[in-house]
Every structure is written in C-alpha cells, then in structure tokens.
Amino acid sequence: MTKPTLLGADALERSSVVANNTMNRERGLTGVNSYARELGLDPTAHLTARPAAPSWLDLCSGEGRALREAAAVLPPDAVLTAVDLVGPLAPTPAPPALEEIVASVMVWVPPPGRTYDLITCVHGLHYVGDQLGLLARAASWLAPDGLLLAHFDPDSVRRPDGSPAGRAVLSALRAAGFRYSARHHRLRLRGPRTLRLPFRYLGADPAAGPNCTGQPAVGSHYAPEGGTP
Structure with a gap:
C-alpha cells in the first residue's frame, strides 16, 4: 500500500475537493432535497419545542438556505x-436572526458562553481534515439536552499507513455517547460533553476518492493516542 501524501489545514482547504462551492447550495429546510430528509428530523419542529429562545448552529452551511427558511418561521429571538x-452565495441580505460567517469550521468558535440547541453538519465532515477534532469541539457547544447531528463515513478515517480505522473510531465515538446509523451514515449526540477520543490527527488526503455519497472526499488519518506515524 502506497503511503498517501497528507496535507495540513491550509493546503487542504485550498484544494479543489474541500473548497466545494456547491456544498448545501440548493438544500432547503424541508422537501425532497432538504435538511429534514438528510437529518431524519425537522429542525424547526425540534427547535420550536424548546422552552426558551431556540438556537441552531449549522457547520458547512453553504448558501444557508435552510437556516434562512427557518428564520422565517422561528420566534424572533431565535x-x-x-x-x-x-x-x-445568496444575493439577498440574511434575516436578522441569522448570522452568516465565512470561516474554516476548524478555527471558528462561538462567542463566549453561547451554546446551541441544535448543531448540524450535513455532509460537511466529508470535507474536513480533522473530523474527530471538529466533533469534539461541537459537542462542547451543545446546550443542556442539545442535539448534534452530523453525517460521517467511517471509511474516511484511516491509520497512518492508509489502512481502515473506521471500526476503532466508531467504537470510541459510541463509548463517548454518540449513536451511529450505518444506513444513513449519521452520528447523533444528545447533551454537551468534553470528548477525549484516543486518536491523534496526522493530516488529510484530498485524493482519497469517492466516499459513501459517491463524490470525491477527504481521507482523515489518525494515529492511536501515544502511537507514532
């Protein structure tokens, strides 16, 4: 097996696979091509059931069409x-309840003290280098009883030599409280926590090829905690 060339964050985000300007551009809130279909949950129904001002963070949001639609039906203090x-890329200004941020999801952090009732990453992890690092950070941003939903392809996580690490990674995620639907390639976590996953990120391979979606995606490489590349 040929050892892949791994890229750091800056080079990875400049690659054509990651700088994906079609990501979630046309996906709306409900319907055939929608967040509700992909997540197995209607985000607005989930958020309107919250007792206080609802909050939703969408990572790798693309055009943000789903959140724009949600802003029209959620309370004004959402x-x-x-x-x-x-x-x-939407040509019209965002509604007042929606903050649209252009940034790498690997460096962005919420304002101090802010937590979210719902955090989503719809097919976005496929283009993130340190997928486990982002999951760990997002888990800490959940409000009490908040929900994290993210698509995840276990075949995209690899050992230093490129061999599969998906089984070990899923085992660690489940031990940390995640539930995983293999049918939908979707992770689910309820409630905030500090994750200590036993893996050390090494870099990513943008030439890993198609993933579970059939589209080119990133291969994320990890060494066991305490291991060597």
Whole structure:
C-alpha cells in the first residue's frame, strides 16, 4: 500500500475537493432535497419545542438556505448561525436572526458562553481534515439536552499507513455517547460533553476518492493516542 501524501489545514482547504462551492447550495429546510430528509428530523419542529429562545448552529452551511427558511418561521429571538469555508452565495441580505460567517469550521468558535440547541453538519465532515477534532469541539457547544447531528463515513478515517480505522473510531465515538446509523451514515449526540477520543490527527488526503455519497472526499488519518506515524 502506497503511503498517501497528507496535507495540513491550509493546503487542504485550498484544494479543489474541500473548497466545494456547491456544498448545501440548493438544500432547503424541508422537501425532497432538504435538511429534514438528510437529518431524519425537522429542525424547526425540534427547535420550536424548546422552552426558551431556540438556537441552531449549522457547520458547512453553504448558501444557508435552510437556516434562512427557518428564520422565517422561528420566534424572533431565535439564534441561527451558519459557518462555511466558501461562504453564503445568496444575493439577498440574511434575516436578522441569522448570522452568516465565512470561516474554516476548524478555527471558528462561538462567542463566549453561547451554546446551541441544535448543531448540524450535513455532509460537511466529508470535507474536513480533522473530523474527530471538529466533533469534539461541537459537542462542547451543545446546550443542556442539545442535539448534534452530523453525517460521517467511517471509511474516511484511516491509520497512518492508509489502512481502515473506521471500526476503532466508531467504537470510541459510541463509548463517548454518540449513536451511529450505518444506513444513513449519521452520528447523533444528545447533551454537551468534553470528548477525549484516543486518536491523534496526522493530516488529510484530498485524493482519497469517492466516499459513501459517491463524490470525491477527504481521507482523515489518525494515529492511536501515544502511537507514532
């Protein structure tokens, strides 16, 4: 097996696979091509059931169409945050409840003290180098009883030599409280926590090829905690 060439964050985010300007551009809130379908949950129904001002963070949000639609039906004090590397392309200004942020999801952090009732990453982890690092950070941003939903392909996580690490990674994620639907390639976590996953990120391979979606995606490489590349 040929050892892949791994890229750091800056080079990875400049690659054509990661700088994906079609990510979630047309995906709306409900319907055939929608967040509700991909997540197995209607985000607005989930958020309107909250006792206080609802809050939703969408990582790798693309155009942010789903959050724009949600802003029209959620209470005016809702807090909606969209973060995307390429940035929103919608020609009209965002509604007042929605903050659209152009930034790498690997460096962005919420304002101090802010937590979210719902955190989503719809097929976004496929283009993130340190997928486990982002999951760990997002888990700490959940409000009490908040929900994190993210698509995840276990075949995208690899050992230093490129061999599969998906089984070990899923075992660690489940031990940390995640539930995983293999049918939908979707992780689910309820409630905030500090994650200590036993893996050390080494870098990513943008030439890993198609993943579970059939589209080119990133291969994320990890060494066992305490191991060597």
